Amino acid sequence: MRKPYVILIGSASGIGKSTIAAAIASELGIKHLIETDFIREVVRGIIGPDYAPVLHRSSFDAYIALRDKERFGDYTALVSAGFEEHASFVIPAIEKVIKRAIDDADDIVIEGVHLIPGLIDIAKFKDEASIHFFILSADEELHKERFVKRAMEIKRGGKHLEYFKENRIIHDYLVNEAKKHDVPVIDNESVNCTIKRMLSFIREHCKLITLKHSVDKLSEVIDIVIRKCGGRIVDVSYYIPGFSEPLKREVNVYDPREAQRFLDRLQSNPKRKRDLERLYRLSNNIHSHTICAPDKESLSKIIQELDKKGLLYKGEDDQP
Incomplete structure (x- = not known):
């Protein structure tokens, strides 16, 4: 029997992961597609802001809630640390979703900023699932163009527009972590090219x-x-x-x-x-x-x- 597909697609905000996730799910005939933002909301309902203030901020400004900020050498390290701590509360729940999909023999695509190479343990699922992890990237100009477009399409657009620098730091952090942990980094120049490159790993x-x-x-x-x-x-x-x-x-x-x-x-x-x-x-x-x-x-x-x-x-x- 074929192992169920588990496709994980991570990137900073504005790279185009939602579009790619929908396209790859359609290409592979996968019905279950979930964003890690929804998983985060469930976790927020369980863990309150007094216990985990970073969880109750956005991924790009979680650093504001960090304690002892002065221990970080520079702003990039501070933003990265806040993002990592924010995601660390969500990842155990993501792994539970993966386990449930595998137990039910369901294919699933999970996309979101919280998918950090090295923090999410995909090795423990390899025997039971055909699991593939990708980080999407884009050059800074294209990222900015997509980021602005996305920000203007959502209610919190004004807030998002102020944080492109932080999102770019998260982009670079994810790309660097992917390279450290042998997770493919796909340059999301176009939907068609990105899907082809992902399929060369999946199929x-x-x-x-x-x-x-x-x-x-x-x-x-x-x-x-x-x-x-x-x-x-x-x-x-x-x-x-x-x-x-x-x-x-x-x-x-x-x-x-x-x-x-x-x-x-x-x-x-x-x-x-x-x-x-x-x-x-x-x-x-x-x-x-x-x-x-x-x-x-x-x-x-x-x-x-x-x-x-x-x-x-x-x-x-x-x-x-």
Whole structure:
């Protein structure tokens, strides 16, 4: 029997997580979609403001209720600490909701700012559910544009508009925590691209593909797999003569901006490029990637496009 889906989508306010949560629920046919704000309201009804004043403030101004504020070195640390303490009261209830969904074999999407990598323990659910955790991000200008639009659409818009700086601090905090705990950070540039990248993790239509190309052709591989088809390069294995096992490294590249930064660093650092070229020469330019795509059609398209460009290795059984 298929394990139930548990999809967790976190981000700061104004990034677009509600839109993405609704879209991914629709794509996967998931009926249960819940915001952590609703869970927080239940917790507030149980834990009063005298006991937990940070819980009864918003995530972005919870720092106001912190005691001993002077112990924090700067404003960023203060806002982050207030947010973390605020969320810590909500997370146990979120975990209860996850457990109930799993016990009932129900798929569920949970979205909200309170989903903090490292604080919410997803490991304990992995045996019982197909659980996937994502943090959404956006560059500052796009975030501000969406933040203002969202703020004006809700009753508390005026209050929200005053706190963009704090929400941006929360954005950076969540992204940093995600990177520390190996939670995928998806740049929410557009709904379609974001859904594709999430599905490459959730559906895991993956295949080991062997390529033969020079370092200078890396950009073409990235363009086909990541930019055009919304795929993900999970790892790389180099086949070096004389070694019984390939030299394998996890890379998990799925974000076009991160991929471009890697290519830029390679071009700007001659030594780094020479080292990689040496590794390519040792393996006769032959290496394999586990490549995942959002669906079977995208995976087939990736293979076809790589073949058209002459990047696929044509050895016996497609293996070196």
